Amino acid sequence: MMKLSNIRKVYGKGSLEVPVLHGIDLTIEDGEFVAIMGPSGSGKSTLMNIIGFLDYPSSGTYELNGEQIAAAKETTLAKLRNEHVGFVFQQFFMFPRDNAIKNVASPLVYAGVSKRERTARAKELLVKVGLGDRMKHLPNQLSGGQKQRVAIARALVNNPTILLADEPTGALDSNTGEQIMKLFTQLNEEGKTVIIVTHEEEIAAYAKRIITIKDGLITDDRRVTT
Amino acid sequence: MNIWDSFKIALSSIWNHKIRSILTMLGIIIGVAAVITIVAIGQGTKKQMTDELFSTDKNAIDIYYEYIPPEDDPEMMFWEEPELTSEDVQTLSKVPGVKAVVATNQGWGMMTHNDEQGEMQITGVGAEFFPARDIQVVEGRSLYAADNDGLNRVVLIDTIAREKFFKESENPIGEIINLNDNPYKVVGVYESPLPEQFRNKETGEMLMPRSVISMMFGNREIEQLKVIASDPENISETGRRAAETLTAVKGLENGKYSTNDFEDYERELNTMISLLTLLIGSIAGISLLVGGIGVMNIMLVSVTERTREIGLRKAIGATRRKILLQFLIESITLTSLGGLIGIGLAAIGSILVSEFSPITATVSPLIVLIGVSFSAIIGIIFGLLPANKASKLSPIEALRYE
Numbered sequence: 001m002m003k004l005s006n007i008r009k010v011y012g013k014g015s016l017e018v019p020v021l022h023g024i025d026l027t028i029e030d031g032e033f034v035a036i037m038g039p040s041g042s043g044k045s046t047l048m049n050i051i052g053f054l055d056y057p058s059s060g061t062y063e064l065n066g067e068q069i070a071a072a073k074e075t076t077l078a079k080l081r082n083e084h085v086g087f088v089f090q091q092f093f094m095f096p097r098d099n100a101i102k103n104v105a106s107p108l109v110y111a112g113v114s115k116r117e118r119t120a121r122a123k124e125l126l127v128k129v130g131l132g133d134r135m136k137h138l139p140n141q142l143s144g145g146q147k148q149r150v151a152i153a154r155a156l157v158n159n160p161t162i163l164l165a166d167e168p169t170g171a172l173d174s175n176t177g178e179q180i181m182k183l184f185t186q187l188n189e190e191g192k193t194v195i196i197v198t199h200e201e202e203i204a205a206y207a208k209r210i211i212t213i214k215d216g217l218i219t220d221d222r223r224v225t226t
Numbered sequence: 227m228n229i230w231d232s233f234k235i236a237l238s239s240i241w242n243h244k245i246r247s248i249l250t251m252l253g254i255i256i257g258v259a260a261v262i263t264i265v266a267i268g269q270g271t272k273k274q275m276t277d278e279l280f281s282t283d284k285n286a287i288d289i290y291y292e293y294i295p296p297e298d299d300p301e302m303m304f305w306e307e308p309e310l311t312s313e314d315v316q317t318l319s320k321v322p323g324v325k326a327v328v329a330t331n332q333g334w335g336m337m338t339h340n341d342e343q344g345e346m347q348i349t350g351v352g353a354e355f356f357p358a359r360d361i362q363v364v365e366g367r368s369l370y371a372a373d374n375d376g377l378n379r380v381v382l383i384d385t386i387a388r389e390k391f392f393k394e395s396e397n398p399i400g401e402i403i404n405l406n407d408n409p410y411k412v413v414g415v416y417e418s419p420l421p422e423q424f425r426n427k428e429t430g431e432m433l434m435p436r437s438v439i440s441m442m443f444g445n446r447e448i449e450q451l452k453v454i455a456s457d458p459e460n461i462s463e464t465g466r467r468a469a470e471t472l473t474a475v476k477g478l479e480n481g482k483y484s485t486n487d488f489e490d491y492e493r494e495l496n497t498m499i500s501l502l503t504l505l506i507g508s509i510a511g512i513s514l515l516v517g518g519i520g521v522m523n524i525m526l527v528s529v530t531e532r533t534r535e536i537g538l539r540k541a542i543g544a545t546r547r548k549i550l551l552q553f554l555i556e557s558i559t560l561t562s563l564g565g566l567i568g569i570g571l572a573a574i575g576s577i578l579v580s581e582f583s584p585i586t587a588t589v590s591p592l593i594v595l596i597g598v599s600f601s602a603i604i605g606i607i608f609g610l611l612p613a614n615k616a617s618k619l620s621p622i623e624a625l626r627y628e
């Protein structure tokens with residue numbers, strides 16, 4: 001469970017200050033499937049980065065599983081990024097010279113896992129995301145959808161409880177995007193907390209809870225009942 | 227993630243930019259190669275020079291006469307060296323620390339025997355010469371004190387001359403040979419001190435009582451005087467004492483006996499070599515500094531180029547320390563590799579120098595160790611700034627970097 005209280009984020013300093021988040025209160029339970037929507041520039045990515053420990057709030061508190069996260073403590077954030085969350089980006093972000101297996105296994109390197117186990121875990125996850133026949137391929141030998149699958153496998157490799165995806169289908173056609181969303185749905189059904197940012201209603205429709213942000217504030221938060 | 231993983235990442239990133247890496251390493255390669263070659267040559271030269279100075283006569287020191295012009299007439303440059311005799315040799319041999327005295331004079335002569343002819347170098351010696359110089363008499367006898375006193379016209383020939391002038395089966399002892407048209411009797415044969423490979427070019431040498439040389443050639447009886455110290459460590463001290471004794475015994479006024487101070491020589495040699503080493507060392511140091519700056523520059527470029535990679539590594543859980551370490555190891559690998567290549571070049575250089583010059587330059591394991599550690603340290607010093615810069619990047623800004 002994560003609990004964000006009165007999260008504010010201000011970029012820049014002095015006269016160049018840009019306030020982006022104006023006090024976000026948000027609680028997400030384990031196992032939820034959340035979509036964050038809102039117009040461009042409303043602060044969705046900023047919020048996601050804070051949730052995923054890639055960035056820290058200017059003020060406010062963040063509790064993870066009842067524990068307060070000490071903001072801006074570099075080593076703590078790195079450890080949390082490595083162990084508790086898996087991040088999927090719109091632009092995929094691969095190590096261009098490493099094959100699929102090595103890309104997937106990369107977080108395990110920083111977790112201190114042995115090479116043999118890293119490879120075994122990576123292969124297992126590549127099979128799970130449907131890339132069992134592309135394991136030795138380099139990123140530039142893979143399509144966008146395949147790259148995003150590799151990225152999802154990489155996000156899963158450390159067995160995190162939370163999966164974060166900032167516009168994961170933004171660079172994909174709608175058909176491929178649907179397949180990626182089906183994968184997220186499956187992972188959510190297996191117990192992962194999934195949080196995605198999207199512009200598209202069709203993509204948000206896969207989630208069970210839709211949060212809307214406007215100008216750095218939550219304006220709508222509704223659960224989809226089926 | 228352990229050091230080995232970082233090292234492999236570093237190697238592959240060096241390999242992926244082969245040309246750039248080689249160019250970057252060039253400064254280090256040249257610097258290290260220069261330092262090590264110079265040190266190797268310097269050590270070789272020093273060894274050779276000290277060998278030349280000391281090895282043949284490790285515990286012998288020359289004693290020579292030095293003229294001092296009279297105080298009331300400093301322009302007076304006409305002097306005569308005092309005559310030395312076997313008695314003086316006796317006196318010197320009793321000076322404390324002196325093991326033996328070598329008193330010689332020199333002559334040249336045309337030797338004829340059995341229709342063979344050859345020019346011979348003749349050394350005039352006393353009986354004390356044989357034990358002092360460790361002369362091995364292989365046939366016949368050595369010289370006696372009586373040979374000098376009695377002006378006996380006897381000679382010892384060396385093994386080279388024996389081979390040239392006598393048949394193998396012939397007994398040279400007692401034979402009369404002709405030297406500058408004068409007869410001399412051969413009383414012994416001694417082992418030539420020349421190394422085997424030089425022997426065939428030579429006609430050989432001979433020893434004879436120095437009084438006979440003085441009589442037949444008109445030389446002074448003792449032209450060259452050396453003392454051999456019982457303790458090579460105290461050779462300069464012993465030599466000085468012997469010279470002073472001789473000066474006193476001869477009651478000299480406008481002159482004295484002196485010795486060369488070996489310690490002075492060695493000191494001078496050492497200063498010269500250290501000066502040379504310092505000079506070359508500073509040139510090499512500048513080259514290494516420039517090389518190091520080159521490494522820093524390329525590492526900074528690399529950090530900028532790989533901003534996204536760094537962002538991604540941080541996003542998947544790399545700590546600041548791990549990023550710092552990765553770039554540091556990369557720059558250390560780069561410079562150490564340069565150092566190793568430099569050492570390789572230096573080794574080749576030393577082999578060439580040893581091959582084509584009289585100096586034996588050797589790359590010692592210690593130098594190799596110092597060379598590698600030094601290049602590694604350069605990697606650390608000049609890699610720190612770029613590595614620190616990389617480690618401080620914020621993950622999200624690094625990922626957004628275009």
Ligand SMILES: Nc1ncnc2c1ncn2[C@@H]1O[C@H](COP(=O)(O)OP(=O)(O)OP(=O)(O)O)[C@@H](O)[C@H]1O
Pocket residue numbers: 011012018020038039040041042043044045046047
């Ligand atoms: N490093 C930064 N420095 C200054 N301003 C920033 C920085 N990062 C983001 N912003 C600003 O914060 C605001 C919110 O950005 P954010 O990326 O969170 O928007 P978003 O909702 O994700 O938009 P989009 O849908 O276009 O991705 C924007 O106005 C942006 O210009």
Ligand SMILES: [Mg+2]
Pocket residue numbers: 044045046166
């Ligand atoms: Mg965004």
